[in-house]
Amino acid sequence: MLLAACAQPGSGAAPGELPAIDPAAMRGLLAASDRPVVVNVWGSWCVPCRSEAPLLRAAHRQHEDDVRFVGVAVRDAQGPAQEFIDEFGLGGFEHYFDRAARVPADLGGRGVPITFFVRAGGDEIRVHNGIIDEQTLALGIDELLRP
Amino acid sequence: MEFSLLAAALGVALAVYVVLYVEGRRGNAANCTRDVWDATLTAALGGLLVGRLAAMVLAGTNPLTHPADILAVRGGVDTVWASAGALGAFTWLGRRELAALADAAAGAALAGLAAWHAGCLVRAGGDACLGTPSGLPWALRPDDAPTGLARHPVELYAALLLIVAAAAVIAWRRRRRSPAGLLGAAALASAAGARLATEPLRLTIGASQPGWYAVGTVAGIAAMAWAWRHARCSR
Numbered sequence: 001m002l003l004a005a006c007a008q009p010g011s012g013a014a015p016g017e018l019p020a021i022d023p024a025a026m027r028g029l030l031a032a033s034d035r036p037v038v039v040n041v042w043g044s045w046c047v048p049c050r051s052e053a054p055l056l057r058a059a060h061r062q063h064e065d066d067v068r069f070v071g072v073a074v075r076d077a078q079g080p081a082q083e084f085i086d087e088f089g090l091g092g093f094e095h096y097f098d099r100a101a102r103v104p105a106d107l108g109g110r111g112v113p114i115t116f117f118v119r120a121g122g123d124e125i126r127v128h129n130g131i132i133d134e135q136t137l138a139l140g141i142d143e144l145l146r147p
Numbered sequence: 148m149e150f151s152l153l154a155a156a157l158g159v160a161l162a163v164y165v166v167l168y169v170e171g172r173r174g175n176a177a178n179c180t181r182d183v184w185d186a187t188l189t190a191a192l193g194g195l196l197v198g199r200l201a202a203m204v205l206a207g208t209n210p211l212t213h214p215a216d217i218l219a220v221r222g223g224v225d226t227v228w229a230s231a232g233a234l235g236a237f238t239w240l241g242r243r244e245l246a247a248l249a250d251a252a253a254g255a256a257l258a259g260l261a262a263w264h265a266g267c268l269v270r271a272g273g274d275a276c277l278g279t280p281s282g283l284p285w286a287l288r289p290d291d292a293p294t295g296l297a298r299h300p301v302e303l304y305a306a307l308l309l310i311v312a313a314a315a316v317i318a319w320r321r322r323r324r325s326p327a328g329l330l331g332a333a334a335l336a337s338a339a340g341a342r343l344a345t346e347p348l349r350l351t352i353g354a355s356q357p358g359w360y361a362v363g364t365v366a367g368i369a370a371m372a373w374a375w376r377h378a379r380c381s382r
Contacts, residue, residue, distance in 0.1 A: 047215055051222025054206030058353040089207065128271065131221045133152075135267070135275040135302075138350035139289060146280075146296060 021096035023106035031122035044084035155266025193236030198229025249331020257313035312337035336367025
């Protein structure tokens with residue numbers, strides 16, 4: 001049980017802070033998910049992330065029943081990251097904190113932002129490095145939702 | 148690749164310039180005192196700015212407090228507001244000779260729009276062209292698609308429709324006299340109609356806006372009818 005608790009992402013986060021996550025915990029989260037997952041890697045300092053945030057929020061509103069949206073803040077500080085979430089109304093996502101950006105590296109992405117599309121059960125199907133546009137995001141989600 | 152959008156924009160500018168150059172050599176744009184190229188390009192840039200600002204405001208981002216975000220065009224441009232901005236800028240620039248200027252720019256504008264849609268080929272490895280699943284022989288499969296589903300190349304459909312419309316407008320202008328403003332109105336109807344026709348095949352995030360494309364199509368057809376009735380030769 002102790003080992004299982006340690007594998008939970010975000011265990012030990014202070015109130016008001018984004019829970020920390022490492023590559024093993026992220027892989028566990030993805031493998032355990034019964035819904036497809038869109039993982040967006042972002043930073044409050046990243047202008048392209050600001051630009052795609054409203055699109056991701058709209059996608060979340062449209063697909064929140066079918067798709068799980070997970071944000072991972074990288075190379076960031078807790079305060080600015082929380083302000084970013086509040087500013088763009090991204091509170092509906094699950095957000096985690098990965099200061100060293102080990103999670104995106106482990107999943108095979110590069111740079112910031114990155115968007116991963118992962119099937120229920122943890123099979124990654126698409127990676128989009130860089131800012132994502134509407135067509136590419138819509139296509140990735142549509143691929144996730146088809147059998 | 149982050150510069151793929153810029154490449155698509157350069158494709159638009161090239162298409163507009165080539166059509167205007169060819170038409171100008173044939174003497175077809177000679178009755179406009181204002182440089183058609185300047186007006187078309189300025190209207191396109193104005194529309195882009197208005198569409199980007201509208202997308203930011205509608206998404207809850209204040210452009211005044213985050214001016215750098217305006218440059219991140221890939222984050223979204225509201226098509227309806229961009230169209231309205233471009234038409235507004237074009238109307239203001241050509242206010243003294245709007246019908247003649249619209250006729251002179253019609254073919255080039257349609258060619259530019261076609262190039263914009265075809266620019267999907269350089270975005271996201273061509274996946275930005277794709278829409279809903281299709282069993283048609285020319286349907287395309289996205290890279291790394293686990294479903295193996297082929298999809299409508301919906302952006303290429305739009306590009307094809309616009310190329311056909313551009314060719315028709317250019318041929319009409321070359322061979323026949325037409326009432327002033329007729330070809331400009333036909334371009335508006337064609338551009339909105341191409342978008343309306345392809346909208347059901349697109350994948351979108353948020354609400355689709357077919358109503359506004361229908362309004363654009365009807366407005367273009369109405370303007371064509373008006374130009375025909377008030378026939379004043381543009382040459």
